[in-house]
Amino acid sequence: MNAQLHLIDHPLIQHKLSLMRCKDTSTKNFRQLAREISALLAYELTRDMPTQTVRIETPLEAMDARMIDGKKIVLASILRAGNGLLEGMLDILPSARVGHIGLYRNPGTLEAVEYYFKMPQDMAERDVIVLDPMLATGNSAAAAVERLKACRPRSIRFVCLLTCPEGIARFHQQHPEVPIFTPAIDRGLDEHGYIVPGLGDAGDRLFGTQ
Numbered sequence: 001m002n003a004q005l006h007l008i009d010h011p012l013i014q015h016k017l018s019l020m021r022c023k024d025t026s027t028k029n030f031r032q033l034a035r036e037i038s039a040l041l042a043y044e045l046t047r048d049m050p051t052q053t054v055r056i057e058t059p060l061e062a063m064d065a066r067m068i069d070g071k072k073i074v075l076a077s078i079l080r081a082g083n084g085l086l087e088g089m090l091d092i093l094p095s096a097r098v099g100h101i102g103l104y105r106n107p108g109t110l111e112a113v114e115y116y117f118k119m120p121q122d123m124a125e126r127d128v129i130v131l132d133p134m135l136a137t138g139n140s141a142a143a144a145v146e147r148l149k150a151c152r153p154r155s156i157r158f159v160c161l162l163t164c165p166e167g168i169a170r171f172h173q174q175h176p177e178v179p180i181f182t183p184a185i186d187r188g189l190d191e192h193g194y195i196v197p198g199l200g201d202a203g204d205r206l207f208g209t210q
Ligand SMILES: O=P(O)(O)OC[C@H]1O[C@H](OP(=O)(O)OP(=O)(O)O)[C@H](O)[C@@H]1O
Pocket: 078, 079, 080, 081, 082, 103, 104, 105, 106, 110, 112, 132, 133, 134, 135, 136, 137, 138, 139, 140, 141, 167, 193, 202, 203, 204
């Protein structure tokens, strides 16, 4: 398997993702499941983050204790659907900074169209986790990461709930060094660029807009 592809095969995540896929899952439950899965994903995503030793005082004595190294992590949400992963990530990383990348997919061309971009300061000292539940053609994620690279962050990781071979290939063709973390790699894309079997339109299901 591609060294920059991390399949997160945890039973709890798989169970919750299966519930999200069900077409009769309500907006409320879909949103709650996205939050729960993203908290579990945050745990896996940060597994290899560098730590530094900091001198602290316990009630009994001084010690050299480990803490996450560097400036606060940036969670970069690809709007809109990326926001569905934000709350769960913030439950685990409550001090993280949050950036927003506004993109929508032109339904005719399937190309990404940017409408907003805002990141914190001092990106050179920060690790970024890019959030989007769906990596389908890969055009949105590739465009978002291209834009982020101009800010020169210390590192970039991409996390989604679902992808497919086409999305992985497209993304890694442009950004081979950026790791993808995903709980599932589905069969492929349909004629409208939707992941199959998939879970449908993530943004519409999260926000009840369909
Ligand atoms: O890999 P791609 O083929 O680019 O497709 C994936 C993109 O499509 C969805 O967003 P959408 O454009 O529907 O916008 P939304 O999040 O505002 O609903 C999804 O959240 C991704 O951003």
